[in-house]
Structures are given as structure tokens and as C-alpha cells.
Amino acid sequence: MPKLYTNFESGNSYKVRLFAALARITLEEYQVDLPGNEHHGPDFLAINPRGEVPVLVDGERTFRDSAAILTWLAGTYAAPGWGGRDTGEQAEVIDWLAFSASWIQYGVFTARAIVSFRGTYNGVGFQKEEVTLNEARIRSQKSLEILETALRGQDWLVLGRPTIADISVFPYVALAPMGDIPLEPWPAIRAWIDRIRALPGFIPVIGLDDPHYRRKESQA
């Protein structure tokens, strides 16, 4: 059984857990202690030198980024259609996996990390939180505009069906209110969030219905 190194507060891990739930894929889950800094310890770094969750170990294979993990699981264990069926479809999906890794990660992800977790990312303890937070909010606004434009008049990001592109973009967008970024101005995004939440097998994540969730002091 594939083993997922995950954390219950991690939205990037949730991308994989959500997809596994929707596609009925069974994973063994190992909780990495992020507040205890386990992801920067030697045992974890031996598995993933990037020091990040999620990681998937499946037999001889190890994947260290949610985009790679989603691609692997969709192509190997899921019903056809969750990934791309040919090169053109794959490239359309990857267009949004990359958007998720860049715009989303350094926009709504970062705002949430600072507001809800006073966090660090990629080994960077945010130096001057107000500067980084301000940049993240500008980028969040712009990326929500892009997403709203893309979703206007269509139900799913690409290919006319739910794919791992939607699953990859969904978590940090739906969690944006944790970073004090409201979703009220974006009707197409809100309708898309509702469609994803209505998919059979959907599971929630910490903070999705409680944007004021904060990591407990004892864990920090």
C-alpha cells in the first residue's frame, strides 16, 4: 500500500488525502510532526531533502511534490478521467498544477501560513511578516481574479470534468479566509468550491469550516 507522509494541518497534504478519498484509493498515512520540526530532522530529510510534506512512497518510487503524487495516483490507481488521457489533456492539467505550485503557494498559502500559523516556509522564517503578508495579499487578489475568470461559464478548470487540476487548486483557495482573504467577491469560485464539496467521497480539512482555527500554543 502506498505510504503518505502527511500532516492534518497541511493543505498540500490535503490535496492528496482529498484525491485519495474521491478516487477511493487507500493510503497508509504517517503523521509528520510539523510543530515539532520532524520535517527538518535527518530521518525525514533522508526521504525528502526538500523538507516538505506530502511525500508518497510507493514500492521503489518516492514522489516529493503534491503535483507528482496526484499524477502518479491518478494514472496508476484511479478511474480514468481524473488525470489527462493524452499529451494534450496532460498539458492542460499541468497548466493548473503549475499555477497551484506558484501563484497559489505564494499567494493564499502564504497569507494563511502567516495569519493562522505564524509560519515558516521553504526554510524561510518570514523576516518581516507585514511586508511578506502584504505581497501575498496582492498576489492572492490577482490569483483569485485569474481563477474567477477561468471558472466563469464552466464547471471545472479543464477538460469539462473534475480532474487533479481542480483538486490541486482547491485547498488553499477554499482556505483563503484563514489568511483573512474573503471569498465573497468571487461567485464563480464559490460555486466551484460548492461543486467540489458535493463530489461523492469528499472529506474536509481543518479550517475549512472554521477560518479562525489557529494552531495551539502548546504545538507552536
Add this chain to the structure above:
Amino acid sequence: MPKLYTNFESGNSYKVRLFAALARITLEEYQVDLPGNEHHGPDFLAINPRGEVPVLVDGERTFRDSAAILTWLAGTYAAPGWGGRDTGEQAEVIDWLAFSASWIQYGVFTARAIVSFRGTYNGVGFQKEEVTLNEARIRSQKSLEILETALRGQDWLVLGRPTIADISVFPYVALAPMGDIPLEPWPAIRAWIDRIRALPGFIPVIGLDDPHYRRKESQA
């Protein structure tokens, strides 16, 4: 013929131009005037609401991220082997395409953008350049460590052959000195850069052999 919206100073565009040169793919090139802000004008935003280069338009298809463009070109026009041949190989490649979109983009890319271009990115004019630059340098250091570890004892990032994973990670790493980030401490990375530069058909980019290249004032 596929049409590439590109700019001669853009490292993300260079990923595609370099790959096309190596794989002998002919593209029509349209130079987007970045200093003139053409990428934020209505005509360009109608093609790419993200306001970024590169963009590839190929018949009815449009791809708005270098990772998607590389995947499309490799799977459609290139000799087999540049992309992944099956799901496992594709996922291994995507692991590094995602690294390029996140770690590289917000590390060495950002340091170069500030130092050499005093630039903006994703609609964000860097608010307090010294804070953002400092974060980018910390992230650059960490990402070069990760890359050095990955390349120690192997010639290519994945699959034992040059792939679009290498082509995607290469530009901003090779251009790191433009952001005042030296490559001397990283022997495995330097050897890998030399291997890529020795590939038949290789083309350089502005700044590769002149890290003190700066955009002319008249263009700024």
C-alpha cells in the same frame, strides 16, 4: 506552426526556446514588450489572464505555463525520451517541474528579478526590496542545496537521461549569479550546467555569460 509569446530577457521563455532548440522544434516567436508592460495590456491578457510569458498557442490549444508548454511540445513534437514515457516517468518529471515553479521561481528567480531588473512579479511590485531579496536568498541557498544533493552521483535529475525536468530547472539556476548568488559552492550543479551546455543544439540566453547584464534604463 506553434506560436510562442516570449521575451529575450525571460528565463521562463528561455526554458521553451532552449527545449525547442535541443529537440529541433520550429516555433514562430512573438516578442512581448515586458518593459513596455505589453503583458499587462488587454490584448495579451485576452490570451493569458495570468499576464506572464511564455504562452504557446498551437491551433486551438493555448498553454500558459512553461511546464505545460514543455509537456505539450515533448509529447507532440520531440523525440521520445524528453518527457516521461509512462505515468511513473511523467510523475518523476513533474516532481521537478513543480520544484521549478515553486522553489526556483521564488528563490533564484526572484533574487535575479530584483538585482538585475528591479522587477515586479505576479503583479507584485516588490514592496521592500531588501526584505523580499533576503527571503529569496535564503530560499535560493536551500534550493541549491536540494539540487546539489539530487545531482550528486547522477548526470541528470531523473530517468538517467536529459528530460524537460532538467530544461525547466536549468535557466534560473544557471542565471543565479545575476542575483548575486554564486555557483562556486556547488560542484555537482556546475557539472550538470556544463553537461546541459554541451547538449547538441544548445542556445544561450542574455546574462548566462554576463551576470552583470542589466536592463537598459531607456527600457525600464
